[in-house]
Amino acid sequence: MIKLAKSAGFCFGVERAVNLAYSNASLSNIFTFGPIIHNDFVTNDLKLKGVEIAYELTPRIKNVIIRSHGVGENIYKQADHLGINIIDATCPYVKKIHNLVKQHIILGQSIIIIGDKLHPEIIGINGWTNDNAIIIKDEFDSNIPLLDNTKSYFVVAQTTYKQEVVNRIIQLLEENHITFNYVHTICSTTTKRQQEARSLAKNVDTMIIVGGRNSSNTKKLFEICLSECKNSLCIENASELAKIKFNKDSDIGITAGASTPKYIIDDVISYINNTIKGEISNGL
Incomplete structure (x- = not known):
């Protein structure tokens, strides 16, 4: 199915x-x-x-x-x-972050952005801090030991980041006695999508993630699914499934990144369905 x-x-x-x-x-x-x-x-x-x-x-x-x-x-x-x-x-959620960081700079706080410094969203957010934000990718980031516990920081996160990574960084800031206030900025749709992907991957034989190879949220979905289902595949379109053999008795899960059009998802479903003559259902 x-x-x-x-x-x-x-x-x-x-x-x-x-x-x-x-x-x-x-x-x-x-x-x-x-x-x-x-x-x-x-x-x-x-x-x-x-x-x-x-x-x-x-x-x-x-x-x-x-x-x-x-x-x-x-x-x-x-x-x-x-x-x-x-x-x-x-995105209105990203625009909200722009406004927040600008407001807190006026209040005299330094800005910490949790995310990938090379991602366009982070580059854009940093552009509202005069490119002065401290960007932290994960709990092993070399910027963490350099934080000054005599300063006050305002912390936001990339809207598509993994909540568990943000949680670990926030915990480290607390353990290092850093003065900060954190506003939750991860998009609720991102959180829901990742939770659904994890839950679905746990209960299928094969998990397919559809999305662009340059898409950050697609990569995160693949990482999440792979941790729950070792037979997880990341593809951009249905043509990449030509060499994959599907068992008609297998349960196949499908999710897709936020940049994946519906017609590409439909093509993937149609290809698999025509291959195994299975049924289609809502996974969650």
Whole structure:
């Protein structure tokens, strides 16, 4: 039987960003600042419709879509200086973090961001701290021993980060007598998606995670599923299943990253279903 996680696929923020990109595709000289989402199928389709990708702002650009990951304050200032029209598709949950860190800088606190320093969301958040935030990836991060217990810190986390990693870091800060206040900023959809993936992976023979290879949340889903089901596969589309043999008596779980369109998930389900002639049900 095929079991599909209920929360698989686009989250609210990604769906909003993609819809904004498609609805504004007819505008002249329109670009997204970085890929609108981490999914090549979507970005390639948008390119065919005239929406290109830019990694810096230039006078050639007349309209720019800020992707769901968000950007630093300097990008807004540059766009204003160049007379570029901004279509802001920043996820509202990410926008909230931007506002929070800016407010707490005004209050005199130093900022700690828990997350991957190379992830565009973290780069964007740090851009609202004048790039002065301390970024901590995990409990082994070399920045932790360098924290000053005479200072006051404000702590936020990447919206797609694992809650258990954040919890361990918060515990370490407490053990090191660091003065801080932490605001929970992990997206509830991310938490729900990860919980569903873990629960589903525990109860199937094969677990399939569908998503872009550059997608952070897809990678985390794969790590979670692999810890519960050793026969876990991460794929971008149904064509990658051609060499996989499915047993019609096996239970197969499917989840997908927040940047995975519904049609790709449907293709995967259809391929497996046609291969094993199984039934499809909601996994959770």
